[in-house]
């Protein structure tokens with residue numbers, strides 16, 4: 511990747527802010543954090559009031575769209591009228607990307623489209639067990655076809671290896687751990703002295719570039735992961751995932767009455783790690799380094815690496831369903847280029863421009879994009895040339 515440009519260090523350096531805000535300390539300023547992470551001073555466990563007062567519990571309750579009312583006796587889903595009305599008026603603000611396809615392609619004419627896709631809830635439906643969140647063959651083929659016409663990247667909260675394994679397409683770029691682990695092409699020069707960049711090989715042995723701005727946190731995350739596994743052992747349904755640069759505590763299968771306990775456990779562990787912070791996903795608590803890096807930064811980085819960051823002839827499109835995707839939607843609004851598309855079947859506050867209801871609509875949108883790109887290429891090929 512082209513790293514010759516001036517990427518600001520994502521690891522911020524204002525120690526005074528560490529406990530107050532989301533800022534972190536570079537290891538060079540904090541010798542005790544750059545060595546081993548073996549002994550953690552254990553503090554007294556807090557009370558459930560901690561997670562009530564800091565809003566974690568409220569966030570947990572609203573972290574995934576509520577299911578439509580289920581009439582158990584008949585086992586059918588009935589959408590109450592007011593839900594549909596609310597969704598309808600929300601869509602006036604965030605129109606369907608399918609219904610607005612012509613508008614999107616009018617704007618995309620003669621532009622290169624760069625496609626960014628989240629994984630869970632976007633390419634694969636949300637299911638109870640994260641290990642069973644598989645992508646359908648039809649979706650895989652839609653993504654493969656899109657990548658024939660548009661540079662395409664997957665940007666996921668999962669570890670890069672895991673999402674690569676789930677998607678299984680070698681022609682894409684992959685960013686795992688919410689963009690903190692980017693595997694990009696080797697075709698662009700990499701400044702060897704860039705502190706976060708390394709050359710590597712992908713599972714096929716092809717040379718790739720890795721950008722890992724949070725690599726100094728790997729031992730810390732590993733330690734926290736192991737502590738969380740141990741501490742949540744007694745909570746039925748809790749599951750902790752190791753994403754190398756961040757770790758996720760799932761509570762989707764935990765009885766709701768035990769959610770405060772899950773929150774408090776995570777809160778107590780985090781108290782000992784001021785350089786880590788918590789974000790909320792869909793029925794998941796995510797622990798990640800306090801660095802100025804997220805899916806939005808990853809989009810900017812990939813665009814720049816592919817030399818697609820300048821000029822008006824590039825249209826980035828990011829499709830995602832989760833709160834962490836908002837960072838990417840925000841960046842597209844800020845740089846005033848491209849479109850964020852939120853996947854949601856319920857009204858949500860978002861920085862996206864358009865919406866899609868579910869993964870089926872995502873697939874339809876990708877297929878439409880491929881048909882349109884094919885048509886555009888054919889038009890271009892058949893255009894009479896002046897002699």
Ligand SMILES: O=P(O)(O)OC[C@H]1O[C@H](O[C@H]2O[C@H](CO)[C@@H](O)[C@H](O)[C@H]2O)[C@H](O)[C@@H](O)[C@@H]1O
Pocket residue numbers: 628629630631635636637638639640641643665666667668751758760762791792793794796832834
């Ligand atoms: O950025 P993403 O690719 O959307 O990853 C975000 C999290 O996705 C996964 O969890 C979510 O999907 C699971 C499977 O459908 C579901 O069981 C869970 O409740 C959702 O939160 C993944 O397991 C997490 O580690 C990711 O952080």
